[in-house]
Amino acid sequence: MTLRQSPLADQHRALDANLVEFGGWEMPIAYPTGTIDEHLACRNGAAMFDVSHLGSVRVEGPDAFERLQATLTNDLSKIEPGRAQYTHLLSEADASVLDDIIVWWHPRADGDPDVFDVMPNASNTDDVVAAIGGRETTADRAVIAVQGKQARDLVRPVFAAAADVKRFRVERCDWNGVECVVAGTGYTGEPGLEIAVPTDAAPALWEALLGAGITPAGLGARDTLRLEAGLPLHGHELGEGITSLQAGLGWVVAWDKPQFHGREAALAEREAGVGRKLVGITTEGRRPARADCSIRVDGSDVGVVTSGNFSPVLGHGVAMGFVPPDLAVGDAVEIDVRGKALPGVIADMPFI
Incomplete structure (x- = not known):
């Protein structure tokens, strides 16, 4: 299979990024400084991610x-x-x-x-596209996510109009004569922006943001950041057999709307109650739980881990997984990691 290339592929290679297959694309998992440094740059300053693989x-x-x-x-x-x-x-x-x-x-x-x-x-x-119609525009643009407490301050000298876009706002903004669409959204738990820039202008904007002192970060840091923030990832906390209610995201469903896909099935589950729920789990030490590990209570399997990793901010493991609905924050669990029991405690999310 031929992997799709980001409009910023040459920039990633010039930075000696570790490129991997992700969702049919070749994307950077990390740069030479490593995932932990990239993660902490986002939490403490600002980092930028190429998320051009996301659909539009x-x-x-x-x-x-x-x-x-x-x-x-x-x-x-x-x-x-x-x-x-x-x-x-x-x-x-x-x-x-x-x-x-x-x-x-x-x-x-x-x-x-x-x-x-x-x-x-x-x-x-x-x-x-099959569900809503429309026209796929993924190939027409790159998307650069700039995230972190200093994101707007560092973007401002490069792209002042983008820096002024507020949380969950969307604006059309001109950068050097090029129209971009900028949203105050992101996937890290930090404030920031996502900039959809036409393909031809994307390398120049990336280089300008790099020159402003914003740290490039790969999908590895994006995953650890979203996990600390308790944000779900499709294919892990969402997907086949997983409903909005099971994932604790019932607020995303407008129950009073007369129509949306899956409405009758969603209403039936709300009436009957969920058979499992998504929870956060903190674990001891640096050894993390991983997806598909069993969650146990009193020696019996009760659920499964959907995501797990080491938290660079907390200094120990954090995980998400599905468990019976009667388990609560503070309850002790064990996670089977390659045949070894890893103690854990059900915890509130976000973890930080």
């Missing part, structure tokens, strides 16, 4: 709002043009989360048609 689907026109509203779980009428919203696409059969999505609703003048950029996970773009 442009939905526009007079019926765009109604199409999205009748398909996705959240209620678009709660926001307005110039804002972003997190939402789910559910299976009609069992309310499994086929994808979790950010919708960018472009700002517009009175009388203009609505324009939405729907941002699915990399491997789910075709399914999302």
Whole structure:
């Protein structure tokens, strides 16, 4: 299989990034400084991530709002043009989360048609297009996520208009004569921005941000950051057989909407109650739990880890996993890591 290349592939190679396959793309997992340094740069300063592998689907026109509203779980009428919203696409059969999505609703003048950029996970773009229509625009742009407490301050000298975009706002911003779409969104638990920049201009913007002192970070740090922040990853905490309610994300579902994909199955589960729930688990020492490890109570398997890793901020392991709904924060568990018992405690999320 030929892997898709980011518009920033040459920049990653010039920085000696470790490139791996991810969702059909060749993407940087880490740079020579390593995942922990990249992680801490984001927590303490600012880091930038190439997330061009994420899908983009442009939905526009007079019926765009109604199409999205009748398909996705959240209620678009709660926001307005110039804002972003997190939402789910559910299976009609069992309310499994086929994808979790950010919708960018472009700002517009009175009388203009609505324009939405729907941002699915990399491997789910075709399914999302099949559900909502629209036009895939992934190949037309790169997406650079700049995240961290100092993100806006370091972006400002390079791209002042982008630095002014507030949390969950969406703006069209000019950079050196190039129109970009900028959203105050991210996936690290830190404040920051995601900049969709046309393909041809992406390398120059990346280099300018690098020159401003923003640390490049790979998908390894992106994963440890989202785990510390208790954020789900499709294919781990969301996906086939996993519903919004089981994942603790019932707030993403507008239960009073008359229509969305999977509505009847979701309502039935809400009425019956979930058979399992997603929890956070803290573990002792540096040895982390990993996905698919068994979770045990009193020697009996009760659940499974969906994600686990070492937390660079906390200095010990953190994990997420599904357990019976009667387990609570503070309850002790054990995780079977290659035949060895790793003590853990169910904990509140986010972990930091």
